[in-house]
Amino acid sequence: MDAWARLLRGHASATRELSAQLVTEHGLTINDYEALLYLSRAEEGRMRRVDLAEQLLLTASGVTRLLDGLERAGLVERASCASDRRVTYAVLTAAGRTKLQEASESHLAGVRALFEERFTSEEIVQLASLLERLPEAAGATAADCSP
Amino acid sequence: MDAWARLLRGHASATRELSAQLVTEHGLTINDYEALLYLSRAEEGRMRRVDLAEQLLLTASGVTRLLDGLERAGLVERASCASDRRVTYAVLTAAGRTKLQEASESHLAGVRALFEERFTSEEIVQLASLLERLPEAAGATAADCSP
DNA sequence: ACGCTATAATTGACTCCGCAACCAACTATA
DNA sequence: TATAGTTGGTTGCGGAGTCAATTATAGCGT
Numbered sequence: 455m456d457a458w459a460r461l462l463r464g465h466a467s468a469t470r471e472l473s474a475q476l477v478t479e480h481g482l483t484i485n486d487y488e489a490l491l492y493l494s495r496a497e498e499g500r501m502r503r504v505d506l507a508e509q510l511l512l513t514a515s516g517v518t519r520l521l522d523g524l525e526r527a528g529l530v531e532r533a534s535c536a537s538d539r540r541v542t543y544a545v546l547t548a549a550g551r552t553k554l555q556e557a558s559e560s561h562l563a564g565v566r567a568l569f570e571e572r573f574t575s576e577e578i579v580q581l582a583s584l585l586e587r588l589p590e591a592a593g594a595t596a597a598d599c600s601p
Numbered sequence: 602m603d604a605w606a607r608l609l610r611g612h613a614s615a616t617r618e619l620s621a622q623l624v625t626e627h628g629l630t631i632n633d634y635e636a637l638l639y640l641s642r643a644e645e646g647r648m649r650r651v652d653l654a655e656q657l658l659l660t661a662s663g664v665t666r667l668l669d670g671l672e673r674a675g676l677v678e679r680a681s682c683a684s685d686r687r688v689t690y691a692v693l694t695a696a697g698r699t700k701l702q703e704a705s706e707s708h709l710a711g712v713r714a715l716f717e718e719r720f721t722s723e724e725i726v727q728l729a730s731l732l733e734r735l736p737e738a739a740g741a742t743a744a745d746c747s748p
Numbered sequence: 749a750c751g752c753t754a755t756a757a758t759t760g761a762c763t764c765c766g767c768a769a770c771c772a773a774c775t776a777t778a
Numbered sequence: 779t780a781t782a783g784t785t786g787g788t789t790g791c792g793g794a795g796t797c798a799a800t801t802a803t804a805g806c807g808t
Contacts, residue, residue, distance in 0.1 A: 464732050465612045467658055483794080504756060511614050516795050518758055523793095540756040540803045572734045584728050585612060587719045630764080651786060663765050665788055687773045687786045 475564045480557040490554040499546035622711045627704040637701040646693035676700050
């Protein structure tokens, strides 16, 4: 029954470790990194802020502030949507794409160092299949503003 | 390879959900709760702040601020150590113990709702045994100030 | 054409927490 | 005993993120 506490903490510390690495080496938080990552995979490198929030498990205001930083750093810029003037896209810039590539090398190395040293590949599969049952935003990526 | 991101996020959202429940129902954050829990298990209901920090994966300053709040709420109080005048104990008060008991009922119910609905007991054991390999403070509880 | 409600985004005030700098007290060494 | 280094604890500052309130736009139903 107490296993949950340890589970939660082990996880928290792993996340912090990965995040700290990303911050010191590239000046990105783990959410910065993942924002860039989601954008890089999205159609035309752009997403509505609302959709990005859902993916990152942040509130709308959290995303506003996150993107503030990425915009100031020139990694992301704004674009508006012709068919719905409420929406503002976050668009990955060329600089953002470059930054993401740089960061992902060391980040993936960090992930491996943390996880793949401790688990076999079978265990990794097992873990992922278990943990993906936890509450999570469903992965519906609405790429365009007019559905 | 992307499974890690989902793993991390699924976990983060579970933690938030549990924490939010605790906050709205009892006015405790998850760290408040666990601080009370650790204290309740410690010898004489007291711990050095440093040791508490280690258990909670917080920095020394984090614990100072955490305990500020718990002291203001009357759930914890300070005591000094005769043999080492640098150390201040955090001591669980009677009110703190009561609060913990109240909170743990609904918290444990929340944990069950989140996890035990999704996993069989075998899977839970499996998960716990896998996740406890993640980096974590070793559980040495130095109860006294003079070792 | 008109309100009514829902949705996208932003802002201000707040909480939590880490970092760095600091003080005070303990320990070890000269 | 003076001096140096370490450890326990607190404080100021700043980052990250939430909530509640606000603004602007969309899309009904009548």
